[in-house]
Amino acid sequence: MIAPWLVLIFAAPATEWKLEVQQLTFGPKNHFFGYIGHVKNIPWNGNGRYIVALRTGFQDRMPAPSDAAEVVLIDTLRGNRETVVDHTRGWNFQQGTMFYWNPRAPDTQLFFNDRDPKTNHVFTVLFDIAKKKRIREFRCAGTPFGNSGVAQNGGRFLGLNYGRLARLRPVTGYPQAFDWAREEAAPASDGIFLVDVASGASRLLVSYQTLAELVKPRHPDVAGKHLFINHTLWNRGDDRIYFYLRGDFDVPDRRLDIPCTIRPDGTGLTAHTLHIGGHPEWETGSRIIGSVDNRQIVYDVDRQEVVETIGGPEVFPKPGGDVALSPDGNLLVNGYREKDSNYYVVFRRRDGAFARTPGFAHPGRTSGELRVDGSPNWNRTSDQILFPGIAHDAGHTRQLFLIRLR
Numbered sequence: 001m002i003a004p005w006l007v008l009i010f011a012a013p014a015t016e017w018k019l020e021v022q023q024l025t026f027g028p029k030n031h032f033f034g035y036i037g038h039v040k041n042i043p044w045n046g047n048g049r050y051i052v053a054l055r056t057g058f059q060d061r062m063p064a065p066s067d068a069a070e071v072v073l074i075d076t077l078r079g080n081r082e083t084v085v086d087h088t089r090g091w092n093f094q095q096g097t098m099f100y101w102n103p104r105a106p107d108t109q110l111f112f113n114d115r116d117p118k119t120n121h122v123f124t125v126l127f128d129i130a131k132k133k134r135i136r137e138f139r140c141a142g143t144p145f146g147n148s149g150v151a152q153n154g155g156r157f158l159g160l161n162y163g164r165l166a167r168l169r170p171v172t173g174y175p176q177a178f179d180w181a182r183e184e185a186a187p188a189s190d191g192i193f194l195v196d197v198a199s200g201a202s203r204l205l206v207s208y209q210t211l212a213e214l215v216k217p218r219h220p221d222v223a224g225k226h227l228f229i230n231h232t233l234w235n236r237g238d239d240r241i242y243f244y245l246r247g248d249f250d251v252p253d254r255r256l257d258i259p260c261t262i263r264p265d266g267t268g269l270t271a272h273t274l275h276i277g278g279h280p281e282w283e284t285g286s287r288i289i290g291s292v293d294n295r296q297i298v299y300d301v302d303r304q305e306v307v308e309t310i311g312g313p314e315v316f317p318k319p320g321g322d323v324a325l326s327p328d329g330n331l332l333v334n335g336y337r338e339k340d341s342n343y344y345v346v347f348r349r350r351d352g353a354f355a356r357t358p359g360f361a362h363p364g365r366t367s368g369e370l371r372v373d374g375s376p377n378w379n380r381t382s383d384q385i386l387f388p389g390i391a392h393d394a395g396h397t398r399q400l401f402l403i404r405l406r
Contacts, residue, residue: 019346019355020404024051024080024386027397030059031072032388034096036335037324037377038281039233040152043099043386044379046106049077050129051386051400054096055084059398062369065089065120065176069097071112073129085129090115090122090146090162093370093398094171098147102126103154104197109135111157113146113174120178122146122162126197138195140202144178145193149232149241156264158232158241159193159202168228169249171369185226186212192232192243194264206262206269211245215258215271222247225256235282239263240301242280242288245271261301272304278320281332289332291319296334311347315354322374326382331405333385335374340366342374344387344403357403362390365398372398 025031031053033043043051055070056063063069068087075081090113091097102109108130114137115122121144126136138147145159166173167182181187191207208227216222225247233242240261247256259272259280276290276299283289286302289310296319298308310316310332321336332347341359348354365372377386385403390396 024400030398088114100150151238328382333376360389
């Protein structure tokens with residue numbers, strides 16, 4: 001049962017509205033969705049009845065290959081009763097298992113990642129909650145990658161090598177997952193993969209070797225760096241993909257962090273000179289929301305320039321947080337950290353009204369592989385936001401909370 005936690009009322013320009021915050025899940029086990037709700041990654045299924053989540057018995061260490069998390073459905077029509085429908089060994093605390101409801105069958109079909117316990121090969125699952133079974137597994141024996149982003153209109157998904165990520169950016173990888181090119185700095189056999197859902201056919205969309213050659217003129221120090229990719233984001237029209245090419249990410253004076261775009265047919269590969277900070281979110285067409293110079297902005301990837309500023313410092317004190325645009329495009333939520341607490345700002349674009357929650361403290365979970373990021377996720381009707389937090393219970397468990405817009 002959802003328990004009211006607090007109500008915040010904020011007098012916004014020419015109107016008044018409120019955010020009601022409630023705890024959704026409870027211990028003793030931990031519950032979390034994982035990935036930020038940008039690119040319309042929505043925890044609710046198509047008809048809004050079920051919320052999907054991972055459930056684990058621990059949160060004090062990264063998962064070992066043998067640690068299977070429970071895939072649970074939270075039934076919002078039956079007192080938020082939880083049902084375990086499957087298990088996965090391909091997950092972490094920051095991104096979960098890359099849950100995505102299938103845009104072509106959102107009422108019943110769900111994508112998530114898993115790994116083979118014998119080989120440590122990562123693969124992607126398509127699960128049907130009505131049939132109560134996996135209806136497909138997308139496996140690639142030579143280059144075993146997992147889903148890193150489903151096209152917003154369905155039919156295709158992108159893939160990354162989560163073994164490489166476990167080695168180079170542990171918070172986004174699956175510990176000890178198989179990495180077929182671990183000795184190579186910029187392998188020709190690894191990069192971003194593209195999968196056709198209907199046929200199961202996959203291809204390498206762009207390789208690390210190609211990307212290294214692309215950025216070398218401006219970044220000659222790319223030579224020898226072991227490269228990896230984070231945040232492969234489809235835009236709302238599914239004709240552009242935004243991602244970060246990274247290397248030496250934890251070494252400030254050597255860090256490589258280059259935003260890039262590419263079209264799903266492989267054309268238009270571009271390394272951008274202006275770095276868009278935070279966790280960007282596509283708006284419409286070629287416009288993407290992010291942060292520059294401590295401003296929440298809109299950047300046009302085709303024109304390669306900032307074309308709009310959203311709100312101001314009084315609205316977004318830390319625009320580099322986790323941002324998600326509501327499905328209807330009118331509301332932007334920003335989850336950001338101050339000291340040991342996460343805060344959420346909800347901004348209404350049509351009139352500039354905004355509201356802010358109080359802080360949700362998570363001491364000891366502010367950095368590293370076990371941190372609790374803001375990670376806001378919209379529902380399908382643009383009036384609720386799911387987010388993770390630390391509960392005020394005996395075990396300080398990781399739980400899911402709801403923001404309701406009233």
